[in-house]
Amino acid sequence: MRHIISILIENEAGALSRVAGLFSARGYNIESLTVAPTEDPTLSRMTLVTRGNEEVIEQITKQLNKLIDIVKLIDLAETSHVERELMLVKVKTSSETRDEIKRLSDIFRGKIIDVTNNSYVIEMTGASDKLDAFVNALDESSIIETVRSGPTSMSRGENGLHL
Amino acid sequence: MELSGGQIVVQCLKEEGVEFLFGYPGGAVLHLYDAIFHQDDVKHILVRHEQAATHAADAYARATGKPGVVLVTSGPGATNAVTGIATAYMDSIPMVVISGQVPTAVIGSDAFQEVDMVGITRPCVKHNFLVKDVKDIAETMKKAFYVATTGRPGPVVVDIPKDITDPNIKVPYKYPKKVKIRSYSPATKGHPGQIKKAVDLLLNAHRPMIYSGGGVVLGEASAELIEMTRLLNFPITNTLMGLGAYPATDKQFVGMLGMHGTYEANLAMHESDIILAIGVRFDDRVTGKLAEFCPHAKIIHIDIDPASISKTVKVDIPIVGEVKLVLNQMLEAIKEHKKKPSKKLLAAWWDQINQWREAHCLEFDRTSSEIKPQAVVEELYKITKGEAYITSDVGQHQMFAAQFYHFDKPRRWINSGGLGTMGFGLPAAIGVKLAHPEAEVACITGEASIQMCIQELATALQYKTPVKIINLNNRYMGMVRQWQEFNYESRYSQSYMDTIPDFVALAEAYGHVGIRVEKPEDVRPALEKAFALKDRTVFIDFITDRTENVYPMIEAGKGHQEMTLRLAPGTPVDRELA
Numbered sequence: 001m002r003h004i005i006s007i008l009i010e011n012e013a014g015a016l017s018r019v020a021g022l023f024s025a026r027g028y029n030i031e032s033l034t035v036a037p038t039e040d041p042t043l044s045r046m047t048l049v050t051r052g053n054e055e056v057i058e059q060i061t062k063q064l065n066k067l068i069d070i071v072k073l074i075d076l077a078e079t080s081h082v083e084r085e086l087m088l089v090k091v092k093t094s095s096e097t098r099d100e101i102k103r104l105s106d107i108f109r110g111k112i113i114d115v116t117n118n119s120y121v122i123e124m125t126g127a128s129d130k131l132d133a134f135v136n137a138l139d140e141s142s143i144i145e146t147v148r149s150g151p152t153s154m155s156r157g158e159n160g161l162h163l
Numbered sequence: 164m165e166l167s168g169g170q171i172v173v174q175c176l177k178e179e180g181v182e183f184l185f186g187y188p189g190g191a192v193l194h195l196y197d198a199i200f201h202q203d204d205v206k207h208i209l210v211r212h213e214q215a216a217t218h219a220a221d222a223y224a225r226a227t228g229k230p231g232v233v234l235v236t237s238g239p240g241a242t243n244a245v246t247g248i249a250t251a252y253m254d255s256i257p258m259v260v261i262s263g264q265v266p267t268a269v270i271g272s273d274a275f276q277e278v279d280m281v282g283i284t285r286p287c288v289k290h291n292f293l294v295k296d297v298k299d300i301a302e303t304m305k306k307a308f309y310v311a312t313t314g315r316p317g318p319v320v321v322d323i324p325k326d327i328t329d330p331n332i333k334v335p336y337k338y339p340k341k342v343k344i345r346s347y348s349p350a351t352k353g354h355p356g357q358i359k360k361a362v363d364l365l366l367n368a369h370r371p372m373i374y375s376g377g378g379v380v381l382g383e384a385s386a387e388l389i390e391m392t393r394l395l396n397f398p399i400t401n402t403l404m405g406l407g408a409y410p411a412t413d414k415q416f417v418g419m420l421g422m423h424g425t426y427e428a429n430l431a432m433h434e435s436d437i438i439l440a441i442g443v444r445f446d447d448r449v450t451g452k453l454a455e456f457c458p459h460a461k462i463i464h465i466d467i468d469p470a471s472i473s474k475t476v477k478v479d480i481p482i483v484g485e486v487k488l489v490l491n492q493m494l495e496a497i498k499e500h501k502k503k504p505s506k507k508l509l510a511a512w513w514d515q516i517n518q519w520r521e522a523h524c525l526e527f528d529r530t531s532s533e534i535k536p537q538a539v540v541e542e543l544y545k546i547t548k549g550e551a552y553i554t555s556d557v558g559q560h561q562m563f564a565a566q567f568y569h570f571d572k573p574r575r576w577i578n579s580g581g582l583g584t585m586g587f588g589l590p591a592a593i594g595v596k597l598a599h600p601e602a603e604v605a606c607i608t609g610e611a612s613i614q615m616c617i618q619e620l621a622t623a624l625q626y627k628t629p630v631k632i633i634n635l636n637n638r639y640m641g642m643v644r645q646w647q648e649f650n651y652e653s654r655y656s657q658s659y660m661d662t663i664p665d666f667v668a669l670a671e672a673y674g675h676v677g678i679r680v681e682k683p684e685d686v687r688p689a690l691e692k693a694f695a696l697k698d699r700t701v702f703i704d705f706i707t708d709r710t711e712n713v714y715p716m717i718e719a720g721k722g723h724q725e726m727t728l729r730l731a732p733g734t735p736v737d738r739e740l741a
């Protein structure tokens with residue numbers, strides 16, 4: 001099963017590689033990983049998407065908790081949560097396809113943030129499967145490049161992951 | 164007080180009460196060595212290879228419970244230390260390793276003797292630090308000792324660039340009294356609800372087993388373990404790492420378990436209905452085939468490290484906490500409980516175990532005209548009255564030591580269990596002898612292992628650490644040969660050396676006493692002579708039966724119930740020797 005693990009970690013050099021190293025050393029997979037400092041600059045927040053059965057996920061959270069730099073973590077799969085990913089897509093355009101692509105982007109609530117004679121850069125946020133659906137809806141040969149942030153996520157309601 | 168970085172490091176070591184610093188100098192740590200030169204409180208032990216510094220410090224920690232401390236230079240000094248760091252990590256030994264690093268300004272430029280020590284050691288340390296400011300040294304050192312020694316102990320590396328220890332840069336120094344790390348809070352007491360459940364289960368057991376390990380030694384909980392085992396009258400087995408935590412000569416002790424454990428210990432585990440696992444980690448050398456591990460048992464597992472619980476074997480009642488505290492909680496609950504263990508059921512269980520004991524699974528051929536390695540360990544045990552500290556290397560000799568030296572006290576059996584590091588034994592013996600100068604210290608080794616850190620004979624002379632080296636010389640990497648005999652139709656590929664040094668001459672060249680023993684009747688007199696030479700390191704080269712195997716054995720991939728026992732004495736051996 002897919003799990004989103006949200007981690008508060010000391011904002012220190014090397015902290016990220018401790019997490020990445022743990023996953024490779026123990027053979028766990030990482031589907032995506034995002035990390036950036038929080039409102040408290042001494043802390044970073046990491047969102048890590050992984051897959052595994054219950055035992056594997058239990059070991060992953062225990063092993064992560066054992067890392068000295070990790071302050072707190074939560075497996076969001078266990079709670080109701082919201083999830084957003086950011087994607088930028090660069091597509092080829094021509095006078096014939098421009099309107100069609102714009103319409104498609106609008107349907108997915110995308111924004112065109114760069115335009116040239118023969119390209120668009122479309123910005124889109126949403127759940128990962130919505131972004132997948134948009135990419136699938138585009139003509140494959142029109143895609144020049146895509147970049148995705150990997151999901152970020154937090155629990156619903158008033159509780160949160162903080163010190 | 165204003166001090167330079169180098170002086171601060173030394174001052175921190177003094178504050179931590181460090182007696183010995185095991186190390187080896189080099190460019191990146193010269194400022195530090197100059198600071199060491201100006202004081203006598205922390206005694207520096209100059210080894211002959213950095214690996215030995217880590218093993219000696221590690222063994223000092225195993226023998227005392229205090230953290231071992233190491234100092235090495237950058238680059239090759241640091242990489243040489245890695246084997247010893249990993250060894251300590253696998254056995255959860257508290258250790259602080261200070262490594263020099265190239266100056267901060269050139270980090271990342273492939274400077275002379277630069278390696279990314281923090282990166283290299285990350286997977287084999289409990290934590291590591293790179294110090295980037297002289298003002299951070301004191302707090303970092305405090306944290307390093309705190310992390311290394313609390314919770315589940317382990318090695319911590321502090322990597323210090325050369326400019327940080329510059330004698331010309333002085334800063335105010337104050338050693339923090341306390342340190343708190345917000346992201347680190349080791350477990351203490353066990354959960355009362357879990358304790359209650361565990362005690363209920365234990366008191367209703369029909370065929371209980373106590374399976375205890377290195378965690379009891381590390382957690383100083385031997386007294387509690389003994390009290391509990393006696394109170395319940397349950398059989399107890401120890402892991403290789405746990406030997407000595409429960410007295411081996413006690414009637415409730417059924418021996419070590421696992422691959423080369425006793426028949427009775429392994430069968431009792433297999434048949435048990437309730438297992439109390441204390442400070443153990445269900446290592447593959449203990450469990451054998453996981454699918455067949457203790458099929459009838461409910462398992463209670465006490466451990467300080469939540470990640471140890473249900474890692475390989477799913478347990479029924481986990482209790483996370485310091486083993487000493489948890490055992491005290493359990494003892495209290497057992498004493499207050501109305502129910503007592505059933506005398507009748509236990510008597511039947513003990514009858515069964517005593518029947519398994521009749522297999523005499525450790526027996527060996529005592530009539531052989533060759534020296535049997537087991538006999539050497541037995542004599543060593545007798546001559547030292549079971550009181551010696553025994554270090555060992557890795558191989559058959561290690562197993563013979565574990566099987567035939569009956570440890571009655573914790574911290575007497577010093578071996579590399581988790582990593583299985585050949586080369587550990589001799590530097591470890593030096594570390595133990597420094598810690599306990601009055602005690603007898605013997606290193607049980609093999610002719611292959613001893614050559615991996617043989618250079619430390621020089622260290623033993625310099626620091627006058629008279630240890631006895633018991634070389635069980637079978638002219639084979641015996642453990643490798645045994646596996647090749649069993650699994651590769653005796654194709655002894657590279658498991659023997661065509662040239663083995665004259666160990667007697669070698670010992671003498673290093674300034675020690677060497678003795679060669681070739682006949683069974685000379686074993687005891689040689690040991691007596693060696694131990695009579697109180698202030699000399701003695702290397703006794705026992706030429707042992709080269710065909711001997713370690714029994715009993717659970718072959719790889721098999722379960723506890725499938726032990727291979729030794730053939731009856733006298734059964735002809737029809738193996739071709741290489």
Ligand SMILES: Cc1ncc(C[n+]2csc(CCOP(=O)(O)OP(=O)(O)O)c2C)c(N)n1
Pocket residue numbers: 556557558559560561583584585586608609610611612613635637639640641642643
């Ligand atoms: C550093 C290292 N290299 C290789 C091994 C694999 N190994 C395990 S036991 C052994 C043979 C040890 O031979 P010896 O020291 O003579 O002991 P014996 O088994 O003969 O008693 C080897 C090579 C190891 N444990 N450690």
Ligand SMILES: [Mg+2]
Pocket residue numbers: 558609610611635636637638639640641
């Ligand atoms: Mg050998």
